[in-house]
Amino acid sequence: MALADLTPTAVLRAIEEYDRLGQDAFLRRYGFRRALRYVLVHDGRRYDSKAIAGAAHGHLDGRDPLRPRDFSGGASHAAGLLRGLGFKVVDDAATDAALGQLLDRLGALRVSRAAGRPALHQPIVLLWAVGRAARGEPRILPWAETEQALGALLLRHGLRRERPRPDGPVAALHRAGLWELTGHTEPVPRAHGDAALRGWFRRQRPDGGLDAEVYALLGGSAGARSAVVETLLGTYFVDLEPGALLEAVGLGELPCEQGELATPHGSDPHGTDLRGALLAAEYDRLSRMAEAQQPVNRGRRTPRSAAPVRSAEARRAVLLRSGRRCENPRCTGAPDDVTVAGEPILEVDHVLDLAGGGPDLPDHMVALCPNCHAVKTRGRTGEELRAVLLDVARSRHARLLRGVDG
Incomplete structure (x- = not known):
């Protein structure tokens, strides 16, 4: 049995099995622990790299899955082989620093203020995106779906009477490097100038969603999601009760x-x-x-x-x-x-x-x-x-x- 025999097809089959069974059942089936360092990232989702490599070996013709004791080179060896097959494997030791930088950026969003208190447009958009990442939903959505979902959230849960329009906060998050917009032919305008901004989104109808690396981090780490939610609530929702909003975005029972x-x-x-x-x-x-x-x-x-x-x-x-x-x-x-x-x-x-x-x-x-x-x-x-x-x-x-x- 040799990891060098792995093929991209076998790895993709192991990923499909992981998605079908869920993390806990997949790890129990093959006898692996959760990855504490090397994580495979595929389509915005995170997978235990060593377990994926071991299971993938069982998807080769006439081969059996590899067990933890079969990895003489350890998790780093499996990570290197997966990278050699064209897959993205991240080192969570480096991810710690990335999470810290993300939290700093979220705590310093440029938001409008009324009576000295921050508006909640951008935090509400981000909490909605965190909920989607937690559920493994598609990162990029057509503008019509984004507009409908966020418009309803802002109307119902804008605790400081935020206008029910997502174009402003989405444009602001795009400028901050936290939101990706695709499919447009004109440059994204700055997040002010009400009529111009609304007109741009009506003409361009861009697809969009959370930045890919941020989405992958949040989709694969409950700890990162908790840290992001805590930072947003502790920074922007002071003296407010966000429980109903968290329920609405699927974070009411944040794991x-x-x-x-x-x-x-x-x-x-x-x-x-x-x-x-x-x-x-x-x-x-x-x-x-x-x-x-x-x-x-x-x-x-x-x-x-x-x-x-x-x-x-x-x-x-x-x-x-x-x-x-x-x-x-x-x-x-x-x-x-x-x-x-x-x-x-x-x-x-x-x-x-x-x-x-x-x-x-x-x-x-x-x-x-x-x-x-x-x-x-x-x-x-x-x-x-x-x-x-x-x-x-x-x-x-x-x-x-x-x-x-x-």
């Missing part, structure tokens, strides 16, 4: 990775807790990203605010670590209710205040229910609790990282 990974869900063929290993690896990735941001974020302030810039990666790491439960060992009862998006009511808090110089890192942060957060912040026993929580944060942090090193 964020902390929810998936914090619930043990089975084992790999060798008895190792696969979910635990994935949780530890994802926690390590987010922690490293937060640590790398420290020299950049320290002392920075959010626009129009005296509040320090916070790391979204550090916050996601803490929520992942918490398993959706208050991390105070003395908690006497968190709220039974959940948010309209189905998430637990938790607040990520810095044990040592960020404004006072505390580090913005997961080993100095905890997830608390509102009751415990109030005790830590305003209670008579707050200082005593602070010491307990710092110990909890450090010990849980170290335990998860040992899961990566071990």
